[in-house]
Amino acid sequence: MRASVVDAASAIANRTLAPMILFERRLRVLHALLLSAVLFGTFMQRDLAAQTPPAVATAQANTGPIIADPPGVNFGIVEPGVTVSATIKLINPLDRPVTIKIAQPSCTCTSVDVTGKVIPAKGMLEMPMSMKTPHSVGPKTAQVQLVFEGFNQVLKVRIDAETAYAVRANPAFIDALAPERMKGFFELSAADGTPFMVLSVAGKPALTADGKPMVAAARQVVRYDFTPSASAKVPPFLIVETDHPKCPVLDLRVRHETTRIAPALNFAEYRENVGLSAKGASSEFEIEIKHMAAARVSGVTSLNPAAKTELLEQRSDGDSLMVKVRFTNVSLPNGVFLFPCQFTSGAKAADLWLYGTVRAAATSTTPLTLDSRIDEKKLTTLAPFAHDGSVRSAPPIAVLRIATRATDLAMTEETYNAARLAIDRGLAELARTQSANGKWFEGTEVTPTDMQPRQRAASVAVTAMALKAFAQLGEASDARAQLQAKSAILAVLSNAAETDAVVNGGLGNYVMSAIASGLATVGDADATAATTRAIAWLRENQWDDAEGIDPSKDWFGGAGYGNSKRPDLSNTQMMLDAMHDAGVSHDDPAFERAVAFISRTQNRSATNPAKWAENGANDGGFVYTPANGGESFASDAAGEGRFGEKMTTKSLRSYGSMTYAGFKSLLYAGLSPADPRVQDALEWIGAHFTFLENPGLGQQGYFYYIHAMSRALQASGLASIHDNTGRSHEWRSELINALVTRQRANGSWKNESDRWEESNETLATIYAVLALEEALKPAPSLK
Known part of the structure; x- marks a missing residue:
């Protein structure tokens, strides 16, 4: 019976x-x-x-000695808005080396960095290339032209790709020009073979070809019907909503006498898919307007009052203009949406259609598809996380400037002045060592946990941290050093190749978190726009169901260094620091997801079902990561193995820097001080309260520990901490005294332990200055 129904449906679909x-x-x-x-x-x-x-003879001849192998790259079908990369071998058959004089991409979406490099005699040079695909669907072609010193040769290397959503429509448009075509059928298929269901068509429940209930399948034949719109305008695009994890919504162009588009501005695409949108959330997109020459866009206005659009930036790309826009869902109702936003350029105005969907909760009934970068064997499945703590609606507001007088802190003048002097001396040393490019750490190799040494990315992150240290002084800041650092960071973000290098090189979360915090502290218009971009990247980098990680997995809600690396609490707390500093609401889904990961990092069996927590000290402290069965550097330092692998019954040790990281992250996410997770973390802090070392690790990561400690205690609003003997500690004064004592004659700080780069004076000094500034910030008010 079932087969006959399917056959009948197929017959109907084929006839139609x-x-x-x-x-x-x-x-x-x-x-x-x-x-x-x-x-x-x-x-x-x-x-x-x-x-x-x-x-x-013309220099445009393509004949010459240098050979590209392969001569071009075709990536085939790829998702919109991703970066695709390949490496081309440049082969030199000559007996002498050849220098690349120019390597020029045809558009800013393409990145290559080999100008000035030398191809050895009878050798080859690898040329990495990358191309950022547009958010629209369709073919994309780019080209890199290479010119070599001493030759007229122009070598052209072509890159091709076709962008397509994970669910594709056939045909890709609806022809409703004739009255009999005002209703009919179209086919949808999943490129990856994942079974899916169509949830709605034009905002109405989807109907199959035979009118039967829909069953998840990799191919669906669906009805459309515009006849109720016969007396009104037919929509220019048919919006289709699915439960496919990689394609929540897509569109089909509708051809009808009422849907002709003749805008005053020549958009490359006349609609933008903003995807799955949550109330209050923002996202960014970039569109191309052709034949603009020197013209510019003066404004972008949403024509739907329930949404907001803002012009962020624009840049020329040949004769085209690339325009970046921020979309904010102010109060769009649940379901699909389609509405225009108006672009204005001089006396011209034209509409770009925005579409997407708002969902109250996940509606997918199909299994999530695990991201191909993840080794499923490393995932641990736990009981799905449940929010069982009391969550308040008033978490602390970020304080981005120090107090200008001691009376604002209930602190003595002597202690305040000692802290200010130490900060000024530290910043003076940083200003002295700042490079001509406005950066720090240039050329310094950094070896983060589980990663290869990185240079450029670390320099950008450290520069952003230093920028924050200067900016938090407000008007007392060294304006020259601050401006140079800010300009250096914005220059990286404005260059596609530089941005790709730092975020895709394995330290993306570390870099973008530091950038967001630094620029949020500066707070002017261009810094704020760049902060929004960084926050959007951080949301995408968080491990969640978009990568096939459901709430039962120990990776869920965490952030790692990037580039498929497993999440850890250090990177997760940096992400949340950035969101907190940028003013992201604690209601943002990223915070809620993070609470699941943070809770699973705590040595607390009542809310952490992991085996290592059930077997552990149950002391309320935090470890490095719960992912892949859990890790703790304190366990390693105690001789029990980083993974607890040297123990008969595995458990993991809590330690100082991660406990402060977890404590403040729970506060930033909106958990109440009365929440048992927060209370137990504070109890661990009292039992191990010290400025002498990083509890559990000794001097390893001491300045990182002090910085995490200062942010956590400032966020708590507590003026003092009681240790396990009942003694009260005024943490601000004790922290200031500890760091002033450690300051060196030249104004810097340095850790004799070289773990995590703290033997480098620049990094240790930045951590110390940031910690002192937290001690001089007033207690936060509540949102």
């Missing part, structure tokens, strides 16, 4: 689709004939030109 498919084939034939005519004319022109030799 047949005229459309025949029409499409005729169009293709016509297109081929026209193309043949054009090519014939082109060939005739070439033949005629060949009969008359050129007067002079």
Whole structure:
């Protein structure tokens, strides 16, 4: 019976689709004939030109000694808005080296960095190339032209890709020009073979070809019906909502007499898919406007009051203008949406259509598809996380400036002045060692946990941290050093190749978190726009169901260094620091997801079902990561193995820096001080309260520990901490005294332990100055 129903449905679909498919084939034939005519004319022109030799040789000749292997790259079908990369071998058959004089991409979406590099004699040079695909669907072609010193050769290397959503429509448009075509069928198929269901079509429940209930499948034939719109305007795009994890919504262009588009501005695409949107959340997109020359866009206005659009930046790309826009869901109701936003340029105005969907909760009934970068064997499945703590609606507001007087802190003048002097001396040393490019750490190798040494990315992150240290002084800051650091960071973000290098090189979360915090502290218009971009990247980098990680997995809600690395509490707390400093609401889904990960990092069996927590001290402290079965550097320092692998019954040790990281992250996420997780963390802090070392690790990571401690205690609003003997500690004064005592004669700080780069004076000094500034910030108010 089931087979006969399916066969009947297929027959109906085939009979209905047949005229459309025949029409499409005729169009293709016509297109081929026209193309043949054009090519014939082109060939005739070439033949005629060949009969008359050129007067002079031209540098555009593509003949020369250097060979590209392969001569080009075709990435095939890829998702919109991703970066694809490949490496081309440049082969030099000559007996002498050849220098690359120019390597010029055809557009800013393409990155290559080999200008000035030398191809050895009878050797080869690897040329990494990358291309950022547009957010729209369709073919994308780019090209890199190379010129070599001493030769007229222009070597062209082409990159091709076709962007497509994970669910594709056939046909890609709805032809509703004739009255009989105002209703019909179209086909959807999952490129990856994942079974899915169609949730809605044009905002209404989806109907299958035979009218039967929909069953998850990799191919669906779905009805459309515009006849109720006969007396009104047919929508320019048919919006289709699915439960496919990689394609929540897609569109089909509708051809109808009421849907002709003739805008005053020549958009490359006339609609933008903003995807799955949550109330209060923001996202960014970039669109191309062709034939703009020197013209600029003066404004972008949403024509739907429930959403907001803002012009962020614009840049020329040949004759086109690339425009970046921020979209904010202010109060869009649940379900799909489609509305125009108006672009203004001089006396011209044109509409770009925005579409997406708002969901109250996940509606997928199909299993999540695990990201191919993840080794499923390393994942641990636990009981799905439940928010069982009391979550308040008023977490602490970020304080981004120090107090200007001691009376604002209930602190003695002597202690305040000692802290200010130490800060000024530290910043003076940083200003002295700042490079001509406005950066710090240039050329310094950094070896983070589980990663290869990195240089450029670490320099950008450390520069952003230093920028924050200067900016938090407000008007008392060294304006020159601050401006140079800010300009250096914005220069990186404005260069696609530089940005890709730092975020895709394995330290993306570390870099973008530091950038967001630093620029949020500066707070001017261009810094704020760049902060928003960084926060958007951090949201994407968080491990969640978009990568096939459901709430039962120990990776869920965490952030790692980037580039597929497993999450850890250090990176997660940096991400949340950035969101907190940038003013992201604690209601943001990223915070809620993070609470699951943070809770699973705590040595607390009542809320952490992991085996290592059930077997552990149950002391309320935190470890490095719960992922892959859990890790703790304190366990390693105690001789029990970083993974607890040297113990008969595995458990993991809590330690200082991670406990302060977990404590403040729970506060930033909106958990109440009365929440048992927060209370137990504070109890651990009291039992191990010290400025002499990083409890559990000794001097390893001491300045990182002091910085995490200062942010945590400032966020708590507590003026003092009681240790396990009942003694009260005024943490601000004790922290200041501890760091002033450790300050060196030249104003810097340095850790004799070289773990995590703290033997480098620059990094240790930045941590120390930031910690002192936290001690001089007033207690936070509540949101």
